Amino acid sequence: AQKVTQAQTEISVVEKEDVTLDCVYETRDTTYYLFWYKQPPSGELVFLIRRNSFDEQNEISGRYSWNFQKSTSSFNFTITASQVVDSAVYFCALSEAGGAQKLVFGQGTRLTINP
Amino acid sequence: ETGVTQSPTHLIKTRGQQVTLRCSSQSGHNTVSWYQQALGQGPQFIFQYYREEENGRGNFPPRFSGLQFPNYSSELNVNALELDDSALYLCASSSQIGKLFFGSGTQLSVL
Numbered sequence: 001a002q003k004v005t006q007a008q009t010e011i012s013v014v015e016k017e018d019v020t021l022d023c024v025y026e027t028r029d030t031t032y033y034l035f036w037y038k039q040p041p042s043g044e045l046v047f048l049i050r051r052n053s054f055d056e057q058n059e060i061s062g063r064y065s066w067n068f069q070k071s072t073s074s075f076n077f078t079i080t081a082s083q084v085v086d087s088a089v090y091f092c093a094l095s096e097a098g099g100a101q102k103l104v105f106g107q108g109t110r111l112t113i114n115p
Numbered sequence: 116e117t118g119v120t121q122s123p124t125h126l127i128k129t130r131g132q133q134v135t136l137r138c139s140s141q142s143g144h145n146t147v148s149w150y151q152q153a154l155g156q157g158p159q160f161i162f163q164y165y166r167e168e169e170n171g172r173g174n175f176p177p178r179f180s181g182l183q184f185p186n187y188s189s190e191l192n193v194n195a196l197e198l199d200d201s202a203l204y205l206c207a208s209s210s211q212i213g214k215l216f217f218g219s220g221t222q223l224s225v226l
Binding site for chain 1: 119146148150155156157158159160163171173203205207209214215216217218219220222
């Protein structure tokens with residue numbers, strides 16, 4: 001069975017600090033996808049990134065970066081120079097490569113950026 | 116804004132009643148999924164529809180059912196509501212694997 005664990009329930013930092021959100025996953029599939037979504041107070045989940053299991057290259061997008069390590073089954077997310085607008089609940093998710101697009105989500109990490 | 120709209124935004128029902136939630140997909144997306152998100156939890160997959168056929172289902176009882184229409188809009192129906200059905204129900208549409216675009220959800224309260 002697939003499982004995603006986000007051990008950090010809540011994180012609170014001061015603006016401009018760097019913050020890393022941890023994600024550990026379990027799957028028996030050899031091909032799979034990993035995702036991060038952001039859920040602001042409005043409720044809708046906002047897609048941030050999708051990573052194929054064969055692509056372990058780290059990715060950077062502006063202040064966001066992702067570190068995928070297959071050896072430790074981790075897909076961590078770092079926000080550099082955090083801003084108040086980054087405050088939200090962040091979810092890591094996993095899906096199999098084929099068939100229904102069933103995403104298995106972690107419990108989420110509530111990130112609060114204080115001014 | 117994703118272009119996925121859900122209605123209603125809030126709903127209050129009593130135990131045993133039936134409810135229908137609606138979702139309008141983003142233009143060009145032929146796949147729609149429904150998720151249930153309990154308070155403080157991650158979303159849980161209910162089912163998915165592709166071209167009007169159910170093609171995947173999570174661990175939810177048959178009283179959770181759905182429809183997808185030719186214009187790719189969708190409905191989620193829940194019969195015999197239970198208190199534990201209280202949650203945020205999210206609809207997501209997509210045209211490629213995993214890149215789901217979510218609506219803002221329907222907050223259902225069962226009393």
